[in-house]
Structures are given as C-alpha cells and as structure tokens.
Amino acid sequence: MSKILLTGAQGQVGRELEEQLLLNNHQVISCSHHDLDITNEDEVASMFFNVDFDLVINSAAYTAVDKAEDEKDLAYAVNALGPKYLANGCKQKNIPLIHISTDYVYDNNIEDFHTELETPHTNCVYGNTKLYGEKYVQESGCNAVILRASWIFGRFGKNFVKAMLNLGKTRDTLSVVSDELGNPTPARALATDIVAIANQLLQGRTDAFGIYNYCGHEAISRDEFARVIFKEALKHKLLDHDVFVRSITSQEFGAKAVRPHDSRMSTKKFEETFNLACPKWIDYIEETLKA
Numbered sequence: 352m353s354k355i356l357l358t359g360a361q362g363q364v365g366r367e368l369e370e371q372l373l374l375n376n377h378q379v380i381s382c383s384h385h386d387l388d389i390t391n392e393d394e395v396a397s398m399f400f401n402v403d404f405d406l407v408i409n410s411a412a413y414t415a416v417d418k419a420e421d422e423k424d425l426a427y428a429v430n431a432l433g434p435k436y437l438a439n440g441c442k443q444k445n446i447p448l449i450h451i452s453t454d455y456v457y458d459n460n461i462e463d464f465h466t467e468l469e470t471p472h473t474n475c476v477y478g479n480t481k482l483y484g485e486k487y488v489q490e491s492g493c494n495a496v497i498l499r500a501s502w503i504f505g506r507f508g509k510n511f512v513k514a515m516l517n518l519g520k521t522r523d524t525l526s527v528v529s530d531e532l533g534n535p536t537p538a539r540a541l542a543t544d545i546v547a548i549a550n551q552l553l554q555g556r557t558d559a560f561g562i563y564n565y566c567g568h569e570a571i572s573r574d575e576f577a578r579v580i581f582k583e584a585l586k587h588k589l590l591d592h593d594v595f596v597r598s599i600t601s602q603e604f605g606a607k608a609v610r611p612h613d614s615r616m617s618t619k620k621f622e623e624t625f626n627l628a629c630p631k632w633i634d635y636i637e638e639t640l641k642a
C-alpha cells in the first residue's frame with residue numbers, strides 16, 4: 352500500500368481518482384481546495400515537509416475557460432504556479448508527480464490527430480496558463496508524467512454531457528458549434544488509467560516520464576457529440592422528447608475564449624508506453640446521464 356497526495360479531490364476527475372485509488376488499496380491524502388491551496392507556496396512546502404507520501408497526483412486546476420479571460424492572474428496562479436510548487440516539492444522529496452494538462456495547447460492550425468512532437472500553441476488564457484504549468488513541471492526536473500486530456504465528462508461536477516441534458520429538458524432546439532473537433536474523455540477511465548500509471552511508477556518504473564496525449568475514441572465535432580447525447584438520453588428515457596441540434600460556427604456562438612478548431616489527439620505514445628488502451632467514450636455516456 353502506498354500513500355498518495357491527491358489535489359483537486361472535489362473536482363470531476365479528482366472524485367473519480369479518489370475512488371479508484373481506494374479501490375487499488377492506496378492510502379489517499381485527499382485534498383480539496385480548502386485542505387491545500389496549491390497557489391500558496393508556503394502551504395504546499397509545509398505539506399511536503401510535514402506529511403509523508405510516495406507520489407502526487409495533481410487534478411486541481413482553474414477550469415472556467417471563458418472566465419479565465421477576465422481572471423488571468425488567478426488562472427495563472429492555479430494552472431501554472433500551483434503545478435510548479437508541487438513539482439518543486441516532488442523534486443526535493445524525489446517522488447513522482449502525475450499532472451493533467453489539456454488539448455487546448457494544440458491550437459496550432461494542424462488539422463490532423465495531434466502528437467506530442469508538435470510545437471504547442473494556444474489562443475486563450477486557460478490554454479496559456481496550462482502550457483506554463485507543463486513548462487514549470489518539466490523545468491523543475493522532477494519525475495513527472497503529464498497527461499494532455501480533452502473534453503472531460505463524468506458522473507461528478509459540471510460538464511458538456513450534463514449541460515446538454517439539462518438544456519434539453521426545457522428546449523426543443525439547441526444551437527451547438529460544428530467547427531470544433533475533439534475527443535471526449537470519460538473522467539472515470541482517465542482516473543483508472545492514472546492509477547494504473549501510478550502503480551507502474553510506484554513499482555519503480557523510471558523510463559516513462561514525459562508528456563502524453565490521453566483521450567477517448569472516436570473523435571467527433573461538438574454538434575455531433577450533442578446529437579449522440581440526446582439520442583442516448585432518449586434511449587435511456589432521461590428525455591421525453593427529441594432535441595433538434597442546429598449547427599452553428601464558433602464565431603456565431605461567440606464564446607469569450609478562443610478554442611482550438613481541431614484538437615483531435617493521437618494516443619499512440621500513451622498506449623504503447625503504458626500498455627493501456629484509451630477508452631471508447633460512448634461506453635460512459637449512460638452513467639454520466641444517469642448521475
């Protein structure tokens with residue numbers, strides 16, 4: 352049994368992580384924002400100095416993508432400085448860190464399945480702060496696995512699947528953008544695979560540190576994803592009427608933050624390195640809709 356420090360434990364991925372870690376018989380030092388503010392360097396340092404643990408999983412983040420455009424400093428503190436302080440602690444303690452990043456670093460005009468070899472680029476504050484987070488983790492010299500995940504949904508917290516269902520309950524028609532392509536990722540599968548990686552690292556594996564894409568298959572556009580969600584909701588009797596999805600452009604939608612038009616990711620490096628298969632996201636829609 353190992354002791355794991357988990358940050359962001361009340362988030363949609365954090366809650367799944369806590370469950371999977373306990374199922375794997377790990378002892379979890381489970382920290383919500385209130386237990387450990389990762390932007391407070393002294394608080395983080397004191398946690399590393401006073402408490403004993405073998406590995407850190409950082410699932411804490413500032414994830415309000417549009418709001419981040421107006422809260423740059425806060426987003427930077429949580430997404431860039433927080434990971435930096437955690438990575439520094441891991442380096443000093445000589446323990447591994449698993450950190451979650453985002454597909455929003457692939458806003459680089461490449462219209463294909465993105466690979467980790469590309470030069471990342473982003474056009475929004477959220478993406479920029481997450482990119483700094485990756486950079487600081489790598490510069491710290493700690494042994495880290497960084498997973499770039501995308502379009503996460505699951506049973507806990509807020510996400511696109513639940514938002515569509517809630518809107519669909521009171522609407523017959525919804526406008527959803529068609530010029531955003533990506534890979535939905537089930538939070539529970541991500542958590543299961545993070546714990547599998549943690550187990551490999553805790554068993555002494557040292558050849559797998561680096562950056563990896565992690566997402567569900569198959570890739571899809573936002574509007575098509577919404578259509579699948581409504582079809583599944585009807586099938587499981589969670590909606591009593593069909594919802595027509597009208598396709599619009601992201602310019603018409605007018606979100607404050609600029610998102611990538613094509614952030615589909617290749618997961619080959621992840622699957623080959625860890626000998627794990629990324630999930631089919633469709634298998635997780637029902638449990639999310641019913642949550």
Ligand SMILES: NC(=O)c1ccc[n+]([C@@H]2O[C@H](COP(=O)([O-])OP(=O)(O)OC[C@H]3O[C@@H](n4cnc5c(N)ncnc54)[C@H](OP(=O)(O)O)[C@@H]3O)[C@@H](O)[C@H]2O)c1
Nearest residue numbers: 359361362363364384388389411412414451453500502503
């Ligand atoms: N959601 C997505 O679609 C998506 C896509 C790609 C990548 N990701 C990445 O996946 C990871 C997990 O995301 P998620 O969807 O689980 O996010 P989430 O549901 O928003 O959870 C993030 C958690 O971080 C906590 N947090 C915020 N500021 C903190 C601070 N200063 N100190 C400690 N904890 C703090 C939040 O607590 P409070 O609520 O109390 O502030 C929240 O519980 C993040 O790294 C995110 O960037 C998410």
